[in-house]
Amino acid sequence: MNRTNIRERAEASFAAMVTQSVSEARTPLGKTDCRATRVHGQWLSPPEPRREGLPSLSSRRSGCQAQIRGPALTAPTPDATISCLTLRRRHLSFASLAQALVSGALVGCFYALMALGFSLLLGVARAMNLAHGELIVLGGYLGYWLWAGSGLPSILLVPVAAAALLPLGIVWEALLSRLPEPRPLNSLALTFGLSLLLQNAIRALWQGEYRLIAEPMLAGALRVGAVTINTGRLFVAATALAVVGLLWLGLTRTHWGRAVRATSIDPQAAALLGINVDAARRATFLLAVGLAGATGVLFATLHYLYPVAGVELTLMAIVLTIWAGVGRLRSVLVAGIVLGIAEALAVEWAGPRWRETAVALLLLASLFARAGGLARGLGAGAGGR
Amino acid sequence: MRAWIVALAGAAVLAALPPLTGFHPYWLYLLTTAFLWAAVASAWNLLAYAGQISFGHAAFFGLGAYAAALLALGGLSPWTAGAIGTVAGAAGALLIGIASTRLTGAYLALATLAYAEVWRGIALNWTDVTGGGAGLIGIPALPEIAWLPVALTRGRAGAYYMALAHLLAVLALFAFILRSRVGLAFAAVREEEERASLLGLRPLGWKLLAFALSGGFTGAAGALYVYTVRVVEPDLVFNRYYSILPLVMAMFGGLHTWLGPAAAAISLYLLSELVLHPVAPALHQVGYALALIVVILYWPGGLAGLFSRKRHARP
């Protein structure tokens, strides 16, 4: 049996079940290693089987079956397709390569936006915000809650969630400006504590349930040649680029933006130039936290939300900040796209299970290779203990 | 001198507690876990004494736990498996300790954090070996020791005394280190690594020693933990939260002090289990998080700072 036949047969079997809730389905697949799940046209990393509310796909190496196990999908849509891909020992076709490039680049724009919030805080406060991912997830939950309650399109929710998180920006600023030396290390510990608080708050408000902003508009797909572009990703990428563009304009063209940049480069010199350094810092905190909120809404359209989803996001943001340098917009964008493409290729090749681990390894490698540069970016002596 | 007396008295009280309280299983379990945490906090403190702040001690805990679990399930005597678990913790620590050649401070901390995530990922995804998310069950408990009274080594009581012995071992080692050349080297590397280097110290060797000791004892704690709860899964032992807990406890008790971290660990743990948990079970992490924030912003000396300003890690 060749691969295409297998896939077609599997999809045919599942298509028959599309209109029902899928609780368990079996399909013959032949001797393939099946590790990936695609639901609603999007890749999902299978979470631990004990988590409620999500299907998980598993297969046996020697057997001929694939199973979808788990409670019913919460919102089956007419065009839910479930397909499997073979693993490893296969050649990446040009089509799948191109697909990875495009999908990866699109999600990479999102990653870049995500990293910017972290990078801004690092630049202006010399503080590493380990709670960055949790802020994003909080923004996502808020966005979901508003979407589910009001039915507004998610594009409108982006600025709303951003605004809703602004009070937290004031809290973060109040806490992080009190940090004793050594700032980088203490900021790590402090924000770790804050991330725990946020996780618990999210759990208290929304329990551990998975949430997704599943707008019909976002579930479509465009076909461009061999490549399928998911409209949800396109929307996210477009919004992310728009926000980054606005940010760039703001930081370079406005008086306020220049004040912020000067403060992050050298606060003392900025003060001497007459810039209100405190106001600039506070503004940057608000901006960074607002960005996290906006990112959260976009994240909620891409990926299921769960309380500890922020960990991976924070790690990715740190990786990108190490690659691109502190507060450099263009570099972050490029780095984000590179990361997105690399991730897509890796998932094509090895499946999504090891993604979190791969990000952690990537962070380790990046720290090893570039920590010196990051420390220099923060200023001499600031990178140490 | 005073600290020694306190420690010995405390140890005696704790050793006498089970028979006096009738081997009450819940209390035994509670205190066993408290001792394990105190040991991990002290082990973390040892590494911090050498100047290396770790945000990834969960890695060593989990490595010890999984190694002991896998080997015990594979047929090895739990004692041997536990010993190998200790070695696994030490080896895992050495591996990331090598990073300390290039990374310091916040960057080393981040690296240890990422390191713990890597091991968690391996435990989660290498399903064939580790059982994946579901983990492993049916891990044997520590067997009774033939030449000791059965009541002291069986079941919960056995775990209690093992954990207590383990804690006393860590504290004894720390006390020995503090009074010896090793402690001097650790302190020198911590305070002024370059300067110490110019005086003839090779910093890497001492840092690796600190990592190995800290990781080994933490791995042993992990092994003891799985023998107590008899199950292991990634989120139980490689939990990110377990990386920050020793830091909170050690800072709360007084960084670099001898007894501070252990005392704070036991107090905080008992407080959270006995007071917070019944009241608001979902929020027990919140207590630690708040403790961490308070300690960093307002109370850098921790508990030990209350007792003596000049107190510096000498028993």
Next chain:
Amino acid sequence: MPVLEGRGISVAFGGLLALRGVDVAIEEHQVVGLLGPNGSGKSTLFNVMSGLLRPTAGEVWFRGRRVTGRPPWVMGRLGVGRTFQIPRPFSGLSVFESVLIGVTFRGRDRYRRAADRRSEAERLLALVGLADKSGARAIELSLGQMKRLELAVALSSRPGVLLLDELASGLSPRGHEEVLLSYGRLRERGLTIFAIEHSFSVLARVADRMLVLDQGQIVADGPPAAVLASPRIAEAYLGEEDQ
């Protein structure tokens, strides 16, 4: 053969050249002074020659062995000691412990017994006049005392070559006198000394040779009298003359 030598040392920090092609040769038992205005690269040269900094170009030789880029502990064990212009005490440790470190871990002449190590530490403290401060925390000392501790710590590793970075700066005239006495005593012990000072008068009385560094280059090298006599050097680089 010179004990400590730098050949063509250049150091670039980003776009800035801190040292350009510096040649320095310190002969055994000499006292060599290093002068120059702020920012001329003096401390950077010391960092290179003690192994704390890898030069962008050039080499460092110790008794005929190439030691460029070797880590500081190698230099320390070979017998190079250094003080720092802004004192770097082991904060949190006591004065006694600070000196004990070098005694305990140095590369040669180690004592087996802890009691011997402790007596040597006490002797060192007595040498610099800090015996009564033995139990104090190193960070609680005054500046003058800290500078003396710097010297004691540098001596604790039994170096053959001492790189002294502005021992006298920031001190009162009486402090200067004490530093001068120290230089003399060190010289009597047979140490080779390479000393940075900001003021010419301190060095002129003890140094066999003076080097003047300006903008990363050696611009004068000779006996103090000759260097002093050069009018250009005298007016541009000698800074304030102390009364």
